[in-house]
Amino acid sequence: MPGIDKLPIEETLEDSPQTRSLLGVFEEDAAAISRYISQLYQAMHRIYDAQNELSAATHLTSKLLKEYEKQRFPLGGDDEVMNSTLQQFAKVIDELSSCHAVLSTQLADAMMFPITQFKERDLKEILTLKEVFQISSNDHDTAITRYSRLSKKRENEKVKYEVTEDVYTSRKKQHQTMMHYFCALNTLQYKKKIAMLEPLLGYMQAQISFFKMGSENLSEQLEEFLTNIGTSVQDVRREMDHDVETMQQTIGDLEAASDPLYLPDPDPTKFPVQRHLTRKAGYLNARNKTGLVSSSWDRQFYFTQGGNLMSQARGDVAGGLVMDIDNCSVMAVDCEDRRYCFQITSFDGKKSSILQAESRKDYEEWICTINNISKQIYLSENPEEIAARVNQSALEAVTPSPSFQQRHESMRPAVQARPPTTRTSSTGSLGSDSASLSALSLDSLVAPDTPIQFDIISPVSEDQPGQAKSSGQAGRRTNPFGESGGTKSETEGRAKLYLN
Numbered sequence: 393m394p395g396i397d398k399l400p401i402e403e404t405l406e407d408s409p410q411t412r413s414l415l416g417v418f419e420e421d422a423a424a425i426s427r428y429i430s431q432l433y434q435a436m437h438r439i440y441d442a443q444n445e446l447s448a449a450t451h452l453t454s455k456l457l458k459e460y461e462k463q464r465f466p467l468g469g470d471d472e473v474m475n476s477t478l479q480q481f482a483k484v485i486d487e488l489s490s491c492h493a494v495l496s497t498q499l500a501d502a503m504m505f506p507i508t509q510f511k512e513r514d515l516k517e518i519l520t521l522k523e524v525f526q527i528s529s530n531d532h533d534t535a536i537t538r539y540s541r542l543s544k545k546r547e548n549e550k551v552k553y554e555v556t557e558d559v560y561t562s563r564k565k566q567h568q569t570m571m572h573y574f575c576a577l578n579t580l581q582y583k584k585k586i587a588m589l590e591p592l593l594g595y596m597q598a599q600i601s602f603f604k605m606g607s608e609n610l611s612e613q614l615e616e617f618l619t620n621i622g623t624s625v626q627d628v629r630r631e632m633d634h635d636v637e638t639m640q641q642t643i644g645d646l647e648a649a650s651d652p653l654y655l656p657d658p659d660p661t662k663f664p665v666q667r668h669l670t671r672k673a674g675y676l677n678a679r680n681k682t683g684l685v686s687s688s689w690d691r692q693f694y695f696t697q698g699g700n701l702m703s704q705a706r707g708d709v710a711g712g713l714v715m716d717i718d719n720c721s722v723m724a725v726d727c728e729d730r731r732y733c734f735q736i737t738s739f740d741g742k743k744s745s746i747l748q749a750e751s752r753k754d755y756e757e758w759i760c761t762i763n764n765i766s767k768q769i770y771l772s773e774n775p776e777e778i779a780a781r782v783n784q785s786a787l788e789a790v791t792p793s794p795s796f797q798q799r800h801e802s803m804r805p806a807v808q809a810r811p812p813t814t815r816t817s818s819t820g821s822l823g824s825d826s827a828s829l830s831a832l833s834l835d836s837l838v839a840p841d842t843p844i845q846f847d848i849i850s851p852v853s854e855d856q857p858g859q860a861k862s863s864g865q866a867g868r869r870t871n872p873f874g875e876s877g878g879t880k881s882e883t884e885g886r887a888k889l890y891l892n
Contacts, residue, residue, distance in 0.1 A: 396581045396635075399574040401642050405567050405650050408673070409693050409704045409711075416707065418577045419522065425584045426515050433507050436591060440499050447492035454489050457482035495602040502594025510587035518580060521573040528569045532562040533691075539656055540677055540689065540748065543729045556656065563654045568647060575639045582632035589625050593618065657751040665753050667760040668780035670770040671696050676758070677748040678703075679727070689730070689748065699765055701736065701745075715743050722762045724755075734759050 399418055403411045460482075461475045535558045542552055596618055652658055673695030681687045692703045695711065699718035704711035719739035727733035730748050732755035737744040749755035764770070764779040772778050 396578070398578045398581070401571050401574050401578075401639060402646065404570040404574060405646070405653060406674075407566070407570070409706050409708055412707050413709050415574075415577075422515075422518050422577060422580055425580065426518075429507070429511055429515065429584075429587060432588065432591075433511050436503055436507060436595070439595070440496070440504050443492065443496050443499055447489060447496045450485060450489035450492050454482050454486035457485065491602055491605045494605070495598055498598035498601060499595065502598055503591045506594065507587060507591040510583060514580065514583050514587070518576055521569070521576050525566070525569045525573045528562065528566040532559075532566040535559045535562040536656070536675075536691065536750075540691070540730070540750075542731070544731050545729060559656045560654045563656075564651075567650060567654070568643075571643045571646065575636070575643060578639060579632065579636055582628060582635070585628055586625060586632070589621060589628075593621050593625060597622075658753060660753055663753055665756045665760075667757070668764070668776045669757060669761040670764050670775040670779055672757060672761040674754060674758075675750065677730075679730075679733075679746040679748070694747070696761065696765060698770065699768065701762070714745060717762055717765050718768060720762065720766045722759055722766065724759060736762060 397418075399414060400411065457478045460478045535555070539555045539559045542555060600615065600618070652662060673693070675691055676694045677689045677691050679687050679689055692705055693711075694701065694703050694714070696702070696717070697711075699716060701714040701717050702711035703714050715736065715738050717736060717738075721737045721739075723735055725733050725735045725746065727746060727748070732749040732752060733746060734749070734755065735744055735746045747758070749758055760779075764775070764782065767782065769775045769778050769782065
């Protein structure tokens with residue numbers, strides 16, 4: 393028989409949109425099987441009912457023929473030949489009635505029992521697991537949403553502990569339910585073959601047994617064919633038993649290995665940050681502005697694809713482009729009461745997104761990964777090795793963006809001005825930019841009686857390695873970790889909000 397399609401149990405914890413999309417195909421298949429089996433069950437039940445009726449009718453006929461001699465007919469009631477003939481018929485029909493009774497019993501055991509068991513037990517189990525999985529998935533989404541709303545400024549340890557426990561419990565329940573659901577759907581691919589072949593095999597074997605009781609001239613070719621079908625069913629059953637055992641072992645191993653991952657913010661000492669990545673995927677919360685000062689957060693699955701950042705809603709077959717992250721800038725930001733937030737700005741500054749990671753590990757890995765992609769490291773022969781060298785100072789790389797006052801204090805003129813230096817990397821320290829700005833004073837940038845100004849930092853891009861920045865050129869700089877710098881032309885190019 394052809395191979396069996398299976399759901400990947402190993403991907404249940406990630407719960408990606410691709411896995412959910414594949415799950416939808418298996419659920420549609422299960423629904424189609426359920427409809428077809430219901431129709432097949434009704435047809436077979438009619439055969440069984442007809443056979444029972446035939447057995448009962450044959451028995452009644454035999455009984456009536458035996459009682460013929462007891463009847464008192466006004467005319468011809470004492471015909472001994474007729475009586476003896478009908479008694480012989482009664483004996484033959486009585487034997488035939490016994491054969492029909494045996495056939496009814498065999499149909500009940502070999503045909504109706506397996507298809508009834510499949511319909512009432514296996515298909516109902518799939519529906520029950522589907523409902524339980526949907527409930528656990530909704531509970532997990534609710535717990536994650538509540539966890540994402542934890543206040544950063546008014547942190548309550550008791551509330552945080554309760555929310556964390558809720559996330560752990562709901563995630564563990566969803567993972568375990570999803571694994572068992574996948575196992576049941578995979579097993580269904582075997583059982584649907586058995587559920588159709590085994591009742592038919594039982595029906596034919598019962599008919600053969602019935603005919604053998606009256607005749608030994610049954611075709612040997614048909615017997616050989618049925619024998620082959622029986623052997624095939626046994627092979628499928630053995631393969632199913634072996635695969636079920638393997639899946640159960642996989643579930644046990646994954647349950648034991650995944651227990652620490654149920655926590656939304658795992659211990660970084662046990663799961664260290666990987667700063668050399670050039671590809672990453674996972675769920676992030678994206679901020680969407682709904683008004684002048686109001687915003688909402690939507691949770692979606694994000695992944696990188698070459699130099700693009702993609703997003704994909706649950707159940708979608710493919711993802712959509714969020715932005716081109718080649719030569720983009722990425723920085724950690726303080727964002728209201730949300731933790732682990734970072735901002736990505738496209739190379740031309742026309743598009744930016746603020747995203748929230750679930751844990752500090754994801755937060756740092758996303759910043760490092762996007763920074764590596766922005767440098768086009770993924771195009772090199774050994775991207776992970778190059779990225780590892782670039783991100784040697786990873787612990788200093790994920791500091792929040794400095795405030796307006798801190799940035800301008802860092803740009804105050806030094807005692808002695810130094811000429812601007814050539815920048816070779818976007819991960820350079822703020823000192824080199826401060827030196828290039830030391831000839832400028834804050835008073836020279838802000839004229840007397842000028843209204844109070846707040847900088848809305850416009851995106852900056854990364855200089856090419858080995859290219860010197862001239863004082864008259866409006867250079868662009870990328871620092872994915874919150875540090876900023878630039879020349880006077882950059883300062884004047886920023887958007888300003890005037891408060892009179």
